[in-house]
Amino acid sequence: MEIYTLPNGPFMVNSYLIVNGKKAIMLDPGSGIRPLLVKAESEKLEIEAIVATHGHIDHIDGVNKVKEKFNVPFYANSLDMELIQSVQMQARMFGVPDPGQVIPDKNLPSSGEIQIAGLTLELYHTPGHSKGSVSIRIEDVLFSGDTLFNFSIGRTDLPGGNYEELISSIRNQIFTLPDETRVLSGHGPETTVGREKKMNPFLS
Secondary structure, three states, X not given: OEEEEEEEOOOOEEEEEEEEOOEEEEEOOOOOOXXXXXXXXXXXXXXXXXXXXXXXXXXXXXXXXXXXXHOOOEEEOHHHHXXXXXXXXXXXXXXXXXXXXXXXXXXXOOOEEEEEOOEXXXXXXXXXXXXXXXXXXXXXXXXXXXXXXXXXXXXOOOOOOOHHHHHHHHHHOHHHOOOOOEEEEOOOOOEEHHHHHHHOOOOO
């Protein structure tokens, strides 16, 4: 598995191109996703799906650009459907360009495993930043969305946020994973589970 990270858009969201051979997944596509689309096209990658860790605009406002280019299904958790349906209102609220209506094609389960692009995605329901936030583990990497960051945690003052749920999600889901698990979050640099257990000021 190879992972290409692109901080992009006005919120500097981390969008990820996850590659397995010639197959790939686009995770959390932001509005500035074009460089990853160009890479996928130039390397003749077969993007099999778009996956969102949650429904806030910065993580889904590039979905339609990926769909237009590759005509692939978009996975998002149904508990965030209200958020996703409000993406145009979110654009107005934050003063960013309207991405148009974003429509999930498939439900991303809250837990269990699914197979995409020849990879096994282990799913962990981690509400707190939003009701339908799902952290995704592939091999030794956890894509935590906006639940856990390097030395920080996700906001809980946005629609669907709940501080107690967020802390519980991190402690009871993410912190049960091996310490060496890499954590690639929705914003900022990567970290590990062990590092955050020991040093995250919100959780120590």
